[in-house]
Amino acid sequence: MEVKARAPGKIILSGEHAVVHGSTAVAASIDLYTYATISFPIAENDDSLKLQLKDVALEFSWPIGRIKEALSNLGAPSSSTPTSCSIESVKSISALVDEQNIPEAKIALASGVSAFLWLYTSIRGFKSATVVVTSDLPLGSGLGSSASFCVALSAALLALSDSVNVDAQHQGWSMFGEPDLELLNNWAFEGEKIIHGKPSGIDNTVSTYGNMIKFRSGNLTRITSKMPLKMLVTNTKVGRNTKALVAGVSERTLRHPNAMSFVFNAVDSISNDLANIILSPAPDDVSITEKEEKLEELMEMNQGLLQCMGVSHASIETVLRTTLKYKLASKLTGAGGGGCVLTLLPTLLSGTVVDKVIAELESCGFQCLIARIGGNGVEICIGGSS
Amino acid sequence: MEVKARAPGKIILSGEHAVVHGSTAVAASIDLYTYATISFPIAENDDSLKLQLKDVALEFSWPIGRIKEALSNLGAPSSSTPTSCSIESVKSISALVDEQNIPEAKIALASGVSAFLWLYTSIRGFKSATVVVTSDLPLGSGLGSSASFCVALSAALLALSDSVNVDAQHQGWSMFGEPDLELLNNWAFEGEKIIHGKPSGIDNTVSTYGNMIKFRSGNLTRITSKMPLKMLVTNTKVGRNTKALVAGVSERTLRHPNAMSFVFNAVDSISNDLANIILSPAPDDVSITEKEEKLEELMEMNQGLLQCMGVSHASIETVLRTTLKYKLASKLTGAGGGGCVLTLLPTLLSGTVVDKVIAELESCGFQCLIARIGGNGVEICIGGSS
Known part of the structure; x- marks a missing residue:
């Protein structure tokens, strides 16, 4: 028996950082997946x-008896x-992870392995199995790799439980029903x-439901792209310290409260303008091109405001300059200070x-991925030949 | 007899473009001069x-009789x-300029020559003389070269008239009295x-009075840096079309009125914060360094907002990236789209x-000038050996 789930990564289209200060942000799923x-x-x-994390070449194996004993x-x-995983359980799980001797260079993955053990034992109990995880997403670069890991895992585990309805006869990928998605999303959030x-x-909400999400002050609204x-x-492969970047923006806000408050309000307007453009229908190529140009302008504006907040980075500027040569608009996505940069690829480009842009960016040592925005959320495949 | 005047150029420290939409801007004199x-x-x-424009290797000569006839x-x-020069006089003066056959490549200077003829004949009448003009300022790059030309010229001409008081016994450069500066500034404005x-x-007000000026909605306030x-x-030597850049910001404002209004308000706050820092006393090196850091932060913020308005340029980004490598803050000054970029040079740098930064920037084909900000305005030297 084999069950396979895939869950998409996410990008922030607009509003990162400003969202911490009350602005609207827009996130969307991308067709780059984590598979469990x-x-x-x-x-x-x-x-x-057994757990195999293929992309990072790590394999773990716990005797079921040992897991039972620890938990x-x-x-x-x-x-x-x-x-939620209690503090006591976190300790017991950490002990199980420690026993596996993760090499120092990959120790950042330990918390992901803990999340796996929690989700697995909580949903499926103490049963033997082999879980293989692969991903299209670079780790820790702001594309929601950890959330898609938790969502894919929760989906595959729940598909084997009595708590969700899956059509075992369906060939290929299929979606979950609405109440099942809510359950799955809540489990992924625990991970x-x-x-x-x-x-x-x-991140887990976008990965679960797909499409796009507008969020402000903790309220999430799902929106459907037209x-x-x-x-x-x-x-850019430049590692960054998200906490320090968020703190830097807050400190700047304390030093210049008026100016920064206007900046956050400007971002809020941009997020709403962007959502409105995405939500309005585009009947033909001409109107798609017009909408793309408006989105490009909003991306450029948002990027300027992120620079104003002080979260850009030389590597991000290099991407901006390179894509600007080809008249393409870019903005950082996520925390900034390195990480990932989005460049809109117009339909008629x-x-x-x-190919040229990618070649030039890769020659700078960057990794390039092409992603369709706003597709399906988590999906399941029973039998597992997809 | 020889009279020499020098008038400084200017930079915009903050608020360019946004000032068109009601924000406060701050301009300051620089110790780079035009000499007449x-x-x-x-x-x-x-x-x-005779008029000799040394930097552009142009010489003009009009028989006084011909000028009398034309005017x-x-x-x-x-x-x-x-x-003010009437439309009729503009035509007559243009004819005098045309007779001098300015080479096509330098035709942009014709209006400056017209301004010279207007100021000279209006202030000094139909008298023979040789006027030599040299300048530290690159032409047409947003550093106020034309205003400093008009101010220096008005100063030298007025010094020979009965309308201002100058101490002919004073050795070296000397300043004008307050009412004389007002007269001089008004003449320069006509030019x-x-x-x-x-x-x-x-531009002419900064060049006349020196130091700094805060301006908003047409109101100028002189401020004195502490x-x-x-x-x-x-x-950057990249030529730009100021009118098109200003129009571009206005068009963006029409498309995104809310967001842009917040952006202009943010710039207004930044200009006021910047003026307050400059106006507060700094008793020692520590507080100067602190103030410089605050100014650097405000420059970075203003630059981000200018990028948000869409007036940056690849050449400006190159300067930003280069100076950022040395942890120095920069912003464009003036219209953007090329032109000049300011980089704060901290006292303890x-x-x-x-030298390294300059070498690297010059290797990109840029011209580097070091300028002290907020010095004296126009000055005069009678006898002319300074």
Whole structure:
């Protein structure tokens, strides 16, 4: 038996940082996925739980007895009731992870492995299986890789439970029903909490439901794009300290409260203008091109305001300059200070230009991904040949 | 007899473009000057008016009789009453300029020559002399070269009239008294009108009075800096179309009125914060460094907002990236789209670093000037050996 789930990554189209100060932000799913495959039974006499993180070449294996022993206080799994990992359980799980001796260079992944153990044992209990995870998403670059990991995992685990309805006869990828998505999203959020402490819930929500989300002051509104949208996502590979960047903006806001308050209000307007453009229908190529030009202008404006907040970086500027040569508009996405940059790829842009831009960006040492924006959320495939 | 005047150029410290939409801007004089020297009598039997523009290698010579003939309607000069050049006089003066056959490549200077003829004949009448003009300022790059030309010229001409008081015994450069400055500024403004059509009056006012000026909605307030301030002025040498840039900002404002209104308000706050920092006393090195850091932050913020308005340029971004490598803050000054970029040079910055930055910028083909900010306005030197 094999169950495979895939969950998309996300980008922030507008409003990062300003959202912390009350502005509207818009996030969207991208068609770059994390895949989680659960297979069982595994080899005879092998009563263990195995996790393979293919992209980072890590393999873990725990005897089921050892997991039971460590998490004896958990009781029977209750897949229909998402529960937070208690401090006590976090400690027990950490011990299980520590035993696996993750190499120092990959130690940042330990919290993800903890989230896996929590979701697995809480939803499926103490059963043996092999879980294989692969991803199109670069890790820790602001594209929601950890959320898509939690969502894909929760989806595959819940598909094996009685708590959600899946059509085992359906060939290929299929979507979940609305109540199932809510359950799944809540479980994924519990995983995100183990990885991030206090996640906003935006990443797992976008990964679960797909399409786009407008959010402001903790309120999420799902919106459905009326236009196809393609972005070049350039990963500068420059690591950044999100907390320090967020704190830097707050400090600047304390020093210049009036100016920064106007800046956040400007971002709020831009997010709303952007959502309105995306939500309005575009009946033909001409109106799609017009809408794309408006989006490009809003991206340029948002990028200027992010620079005003002090969260840009030399690597981001290099991407901006390079894409500007081809008259393409770009903005950083996420925390800034490195990370990823979005470049709108207009519908009528020739493939030759795209190839040239990518070649030039890659020659700077950046990683380029092309992503369609606002597609489906998490999907499941039973039988697992897709 | 020789009279020499020098008048400083200007930079906009904050608020360019936004000032058109009601925000406060701050401009300051720089210690880069245009010099105008009037010598007479010239050679015997040479009854002509000569103008030498040394930096652009242009020489003009008009027989006084020809000027009298062309401008017969002017009547006696009245140096104490600044008067606008009538449309009729503009035509007559243009004819005098045309006769001099300015090479096509330098035709943009024709309006400056017209302004010279208007100021000279209006203030000094139909008398022979040789006027030599030199300048530290690159032409047409937003550093107020035309205003400093008009101010220096008006100063030298007025010093020879009965309308201002100058101490002929004073050695070296000396300043004018307050009422004389007002007269001089008004004359210079008449010259600026011939060159620019509808000048704001900011450039000639800064060049006349020196120091700094805060302006908003047509109101100019002179302010006196309490701190020494040194800037690297990088001339990208990229020509720009100021009118098109101003129009571009207005069009963006029509498309996104809310967002842009917040952006202009943010700039207004930044200009006021900047003026307050400059106006507050700094008793020691520590507080000067603190103030410089605050100014750097405000420059970075203003630059981000200018990018948001869409008036940056690849050449400006190159300067920003280069100076950022040395942890120096920069912003465009003036219209943008090329032109000049300011980089604050902190008091405690080592000369070695300054040399390195300049070398790197010059290797990009840019011209670098170092300027002290907020010094004296127009000054005069009688006898002319300074």
